[in-house]
Amino acid sequence: MKLTRRQQEIYRILRDNIDHHQLPPTYEELCRMLGLKSRGSLHKHIQALVGAGLVEPMEGLKRGIRLVEPGADEGIPYLGRIAAGRPIEAVGQAERMQVPDALLGRGPCYVLQVSGDSMIDEGIHDGDYVVIEAQVQARDGDIVVALIDNEEATLKRIEQRPGKVILHPANPSMSAMIYEPQQVRIQGVLRGLLRSYAK
Amino acid sequence: MKLTRRQQEIYRILRDNIDHHQLPPTYEELCRMLGLKSRGSLHKHIQALVGAGLVEPMEGLKRGIRLVEPGADEGIPYLGRIAAGRPIEAVGQAERMQVPDALLGRGPCYVLQVSGDSMIDEGIHDGDYVVIEAQVQARDGDIVVALIDNEEATLKRIEQRPGKVILHPANPSMSAMIYEPQQVRIQGVLRGLLRSYAK
């Protein structure tokens, strides 16, 4: 969202004046800082900044003017590793990875690191990073992150048939797995892949 | 769109005087800066610059004159496609691709799109994008972009032996190629890979 001049100015003043180690300022204090007399006026500006993603919305709380940590918005969350047989190892929150727009889906996305070779014939190798668009439905043939029996997460090509769901690995030494539909929860669809050939 | 003399002059003055760390100037301020007395006069010039893509359109808002950020610095150059058998098809200049830092080498890098399946066993598929670090030397086992006889470029795993250079494809239906060292020019080393599973 584009900011007007005043909004930019106010954002700059906020950045320069808000000490992150203290309590966030109240509207009243901010008004004084900005030379405003009306909280209502300030509120409009703050809303604009919230809309621009520069200020955290305060959901009902008081003393809520907090600046969004710059950079917190960059990239998409990196959630951990995925391997057949285990649930996604959650990584301590807040880790993010910068991903080219071209690899993103339309909705919210996250990144997992692939563990194992079950999809090697699809060119998905151990250690690759996959970009997953979070969604609960998939089309036949999509490669999805599926949670089975609420226990283990796996990356497989999906085939949905009446009364059963088939998960196809892409590895000659492994065979397809067949489940009841209610056993399988789709957690996202593969949208992109990243691999680093580090020096 | 072509710019008149005055428009070029004004654009240059804008570039030189607009400090991006300050607020974008209003028409009024710009008039003063340019020695104009009428906003109307300025407006015509700004419109011309907007048409030329040099200034952000204002979309009815009051947000001051902003120059279009030359995004030329973002991302790394996308040079075109690479396939065994043909030189790199140069793509019209200036195309760039945003790439995660993690996939970049230390030196200058560029992106190529892979054409063909000669490296399929390495998980490099037709249509994948590869990030190449531009360098003229490689270590044995590196996957490199090699220019052969100054004619054709190809992506292969390299093996350098006294008096000969072997380029290994990763495809059971293809066999290694052996060249004289002077036939082969290394143009870069594979550092990263991007694949999009578009919807």
Added chain:
DNA sequence: TGATTTGTTCTCCACTTGTTCTCTATTCTA
């Protein structure tokens, strides 16, 4: 619990700012 603080919503109004005109002067061009 009642009083107060604090964020939110609303209306109202002044005025800034970008836009659109018309008119004129100057320069370039066929």
Added chain:
DNA sequence: TAGAATAGAGAACAAGTGGAGAACAAATCA
């Protein structure tokens, strides 16, 4: 030299902006 293109001045306009302040509701405090 006539005509076109370019530049600028200035008037008039409308929409968006920025601010004041009242009224309200929820959170917090006493």
